[in-house]
Amino acid sequence: MDACIIGLGYIGLPTAVLAADAGIKVAGVDTNASIVDGVNARKVHFTEPGLDVLCSKVVAAGMLKAYTTPRPSDVFILAVPTPFKGNHEPDISYVLAAVRSAISCFKQGDLLIIESTCPVGTTEKVAGLIFSERPDLKDAFHISYCPERVMPGNTLYELEHNDRVIGGMDETSTRKAVDFYRRFVKGTLHETNARTAEMCKLVENASRDVQIAFANELSIICDKAGINVWELIELANKHPRVTILQPGSGVGGHCIAVDPYFITADFPFESQLIGKAREVNNYKAFWCTEKTENAIKEFELTNHKKPVVALMGLAFKPNVDDLRESPAKYIATRVMQAHNDGDFLIVEPNIQEHKVFKLTDYREAYEQADIAVFLVAHDPFKELPWRDDKVILDFCGVFKR
Numbered sequence: 001m002d003a004c005i006i007g008l009g010y011i012g013l014p015t016a017v018l019a020a021d022a023g024i025k026v027a028g029v030d031t032n033a034s035i036v037d038g039v040n041a042r043k044v045h046f047t048e049p050g051l052d053v054l055c056s057k058v059v060a061a062g063m064l065k066a067y068t069t070p071r072p073s074d075v076f077i078l079a080v081p082t083p084f085k086g087n088h089e090p091d092i093s094y095v096l097a098a099v100r101s102a103i104s105c106f107k108q109g110d111l112l113i114i115e116s117t118c119p120v121g122t123t124e125k126v127a128g129l130i131f132s133e134r135p136d137l138k139d140a141f142h143i144s145y146c147p148e149r150v151m152p153g154n155t156l157y158e159l160e161h162n163d164r165v166i167g168g169m170d171e172t173s174t175r176k177a178v179d180f181y182r183r184f185v186k187g188t189l190h191e192t193n194a195r196t197a198e199m200c201k202l203v204e205n206a207s208r209d210v211q212i213a214f215a216n217e218l219s220i221i222c223d224k225a226g227i228n229v230w231e232l233i234e235l236a237n238k239h240p241r242v243t244i245l246q247p248g249s250g251v252g253g254h255c256i257a258v259d260p261y262f263i264t265a266d267f268p269f270e271s272q273l274i275g276k277a278r279e280v281n282n283y284k285a286f287w288c289t290e291k292t293e294n295a296i297k298e299f300e301l302t303n304h305k306k307p308v309v310a311l312m313g314l315a316f317k318p319n320v321d322d323l324r325e326s327p328a329k330y331i332a333t334r335v336m337q338a339h340n341d342g343d344f345l346i347v348e349p350n351i352q353e354h355k356v357f358k359l360t361d362y363r364e365a366y367e368q369a370d371i372a373v374f375l376v377a378h379d380p381f382k383e384l385p386w387r388d389d390k391v392i393l394d395f396c397g398v399f400k401r
Contacts, residue, residue, distance in 0.1 A: 001180070002027070004073035004105070006098045008035050008066060010254065010322070011115060011148045012079030013044065014051055014155045020058035022184035027071040028064060029101075039066035047321045047350070050156050070102035075180050076112045079148075088261040090119050099126055103133055108140035111176045115148055117201055117255070119262045123194035127169055144168040144177035145194045147201030152253070152320045163187040167197025205259035206274045211245050212256070213277035216284040219247035223291075230400035249375045249395040250285035250327025252316030257281070257325040285327035288395045289334045292373050295391055296339060299371060306342055310369035311335065312362065313376025313396070314348040321350040328375035332357070335373075345369060349380050374398045 001024050005016040008030040020026040030036050038045050042056035058064040070076070080094040095116050106112070112130070114123055123145045131138045146166045150158040164181055166189055168174030178189045192200070215233065222229035233244045251257045264275045292309075299307040316326035323329050333356075336344055345365035346357040353359060366372055366384050370391065374381060377396040386392070386399050394401060 001075065002073040003075040003077065004029060004070050004102065005077045005079060006070060006102060007079035008039060009079065010046060010152065010155070011150070013039070013055070014048065014159055015077065015079060016064055017051060017054045017058055018156065018159055018184045020063035021054060024183060026064045027073060028066040029068070029070050030066065031068060033068055036066040036068050048155050049153065054156065070105050072105045072107065074110060076102055076110065077115055078113070079115045082116050082118055084261065089265045090262045092118055092122055095122065095126065096129060099129055103130060106130070106134060106137060106141060108137060111142045111144065111173070111180065113177055113180070114145045117147060117259055117262065118198055119266055120195055120198045122198060123169060142168065142173035142176050144173045145197045146177055146181065147197065149204060152322050160184060161186050163190060165190050165192060165197045165200045167192045167194040169194055202259050202262050205255045206263055209251060209256050209260050209281060210273060210277040212251050213280040215245045215247040217280050218244070220284070220287055228401070230397055246397055249288045249331060251281040252324065252326040253322065254324045285330050289331045291393060292331065292335050293338055295371055295393060296342065299391060307370035308343045308345065308368050309371045309373065310345045310347060310365040312347045312365070312372060312374045312381055313378055314346070314357065315350055315376055318377045319350065319379055331375055349378055
């Protein structure tokens, strides 16, 4: 079996590597020539444990080769971005462009699998596009939707071991997609239809967003009430049917901060709770920004000098190098813009350099800081001692004080 995986990003490349390691000859495709050259040189363009070693192995074995254009295959997988247009409306133009780029390679009996996060009904739109331009494929070409559900930092393990939801345009499409994933996925493969599979992906992340919004809203309430939110949540979770998540500086990443909008855009009147959760989590980052700016102003009034401010963390979640949709990066940017003559030390221990921020070692920054603002609960931060001689804003539970 040959497979052509279009999009060699955080999902496409790990999927290509795992499929190749399972004996599937894979053509990886990306429009970015530097990514293609890097893969063929056995180099990975982002950090994911174990990915570089496995990528090098399958490229050396001739099971994975990268290209800038699609190649004829038995199975095609779309793993391209689905960004927003204005007003948080999902943009599936990358998905449609990827289909058009490969449509001349399709033949009867082939299978197309969409893994990109999409609005409900996208699989049907893709089918309409294909059959309008290639009527010879009608009733002889198979299309399925199968969303990923992985945690960055553990992607390879979860792609292999997590259950998958697979929804085809028809039963044959579903069955062919199940047969493909069964070659390298050890988790259970759950069969459904395309629309249900599309909505399942969105609902999973919207559910998480709602749960996080509760914790974030609770942290704002507790701050005003003078209550330690970390202690409160720990005590409330002693209830056998209560599981409150931990608050943070907002919600980021390529899934939870994005996917709920795919629902609210299509169902604006029906998705009241989902929409409000997005508002709460976006507001939490704004609230953290205001708290930080107020701490800077208070320090200046009390000490008659500008403070050294350490902004601790830029990633969207602990212990990863992924800054996509990061509330921490938003907060750091807003605070620095509001105090453009301030003395800021920017910390992100999971990346070596950044094109905008000059990075400082976390120990050095914490030692020099008058105000330490913890935006992401990276593990190294938890080794730092509490310092009564500093103003500490702990938005993510490093000290839980």
